[in-house]
Amino acid sequence: MKTGFIGIVGRPNVGKSTLLNCVTGEKVAITTDKPQTTRNRIRGILTVPGDNTDDGFQMIFIDTPGIHKPKNKLGSYMTETALATLNEVDAAVFVVDGGLSQGKGDQFILDVLAKTDTPKIALINKIDIMPPETFKAVFNEYTQTGIFNEIMGISAKDGTNVAQLIKMLESMLSEGHMFYPADMFTDHPERFIVSEIIREKLLLYLDEEIPHGVAVEIESYDETPRLTRIGAVIICEKKSHKGIIIGKDGRKLKGVGRSARLEIENLLGMKVFLQLWVKVKENWRNSDFALNNLGYKL
Ligand SMILES: Nc1nc2c(ncn2[C@@H]2O[C@H](COP(=O)(O)OP(=O)(O)OP(=O)(O)O)[C@@H](O)[C@H]2O)c(=O)[nH]1
Numbered sequence: 079m080k081t082g083f084i085g086i087v088g089r090p091n092v093g094k095s096t097l098l099n100c101v102t103g104e105k106v107a108i109t110t111d112k113p114q115t116t117r118n119r120i121r122g123i124l125t126v127p128g129d130n131t132d133d134g135f136q137m138i139f140i141d142t143p144g145i146h147k148p149k150n151k152l153g154s155y156m157t158e159t160a161l162a163t164l165n166e167v168d169a170a171v172f173v174v175d176g177g178l179s180q181g182k183g184d185q186f187i188l189d190v191l192a193k194t195d196t197p198k199i200a201l202i203n204k205i206d207i208m209p210p211e212t213f214k215a216v217f218n219e220y221t222q223t224g225i226f227n228e229i230m231g232i233s234a235k236d237g238t239n240v241a242q243l244i245k246m247l248e249s250m251l252s253e254g255h256m257f258y259p260a261d262m263f264t265d266h267p268e269r270f271i272v273s274e275i276i277r278e279k280l281l282l283y284l285d286e287e288i289p290h291g292v293a294v295e296i297e298s299y300d301e302t303p304r305l306t307r308i309g310a311v312i313i314c315e316k317k318s319h320k321g322i323i324i325g326k327d328g329r330k331l332k333g334v335g336r337s338a339r340l341e342i343e344n345l346l347g348m349k350v351f352l353q354l355w356v357k358v359k360e361n362w363r364n365s366d367f368a369l370n371n372l373g374y375k376l
């Protein structure tokens with residue numbers, strides 16, 4: 079069987095996590111229209127068992143935070159996490175939003191990629207909303223870099239060309255043993271996914287800078303045969319943010335709680351009782367102690 083690790087890297091908001099979900103066929107990572115949604119490495123597993131004619135394969139995709147110029151220690155952690163991933167994978171997938179022109183951020187990543195020996199594929203994402211002439215121009219731009227084994231256009235949203243991508247990646251893997259059972263699509267504990275779902279709803283319900291300064295900590299998690307009781311703390315940076323998160327008559331927090339609960343019930347396949355609290359921890363994004371406690375550590 080062919081097996082291997084595949085790193086998904088790129089600037090924020092280009093569609094890396096959408097691609098991870100598309101290749102695994104499961105919602106492993108949260109996705110939003112706001113940059114810097116992903117903060118950790120998120121592993122998604124695709125196993126295609128062998129048959130009489132084929133040995134099958136297992137690909138472990140590692141979605142990473144968008145690489146950006148950090149403004150705080152959390153941002154540094156995110157960018158370092160993404161870059162460190164490149165040293166540990168068998169193939170790297172560099173995702174670009176074909177609708178955005180190449181910027182300094184891309185150049186920085188291209189320079190890093192050029193220095194790694196790993197096979198590389200450049201993916202021009204969002205072709206579903208891209209005129210053909212734009213695609214051609216972007217394709218030529220990345221061809222000229224001369225550092226990619228393959229360049230292709232995809233839509234992580236509607237799945238266009240994703241099967242071709244998998245085929246291409248399969249040819250880059252080597253023979254090995256299976257790392258995970260065939261039915262596993264991620265190795266993250268459920269409580270981590272739960273905290274991410276809550277954070278996704280906060281990103282969707284809140285505007286501007288506030289959701290970027292929010293973290294979610296699961297305080298209690300009690301499973302009974304019929305019901306899972308979950309208590310989570312939403313950490314924010316300012317007292318004024320706490321008021322906005324709770325909203326008038328607690329409406330905003332209720333909305334976040336309700337939509338998170340529905341999705342968590344779907345994930346766990348049972349009723350969920352979800353309680354949310356909001357706490358202020360000033361400047362936690364620059365506190366090593368807080369970042370460590372929240373699991374943002376290399
Ligand atoms: N039209 C279109 N939109 C897409 C496609 N892929 C992703 N998106 C949208 O782009 C936005 C960002 O997607 P994400 O998957 O969260 O992007 P990301 O690269 O993981 O972002 P960070 O985690 O912030 O680095 C979301 O609104 C997605 O729905 C695509 O192929 N076509």
Ligand SMILES: [Mg+2]
Binds near residue numbers: 141
């Ligand atoms: Mg992401």
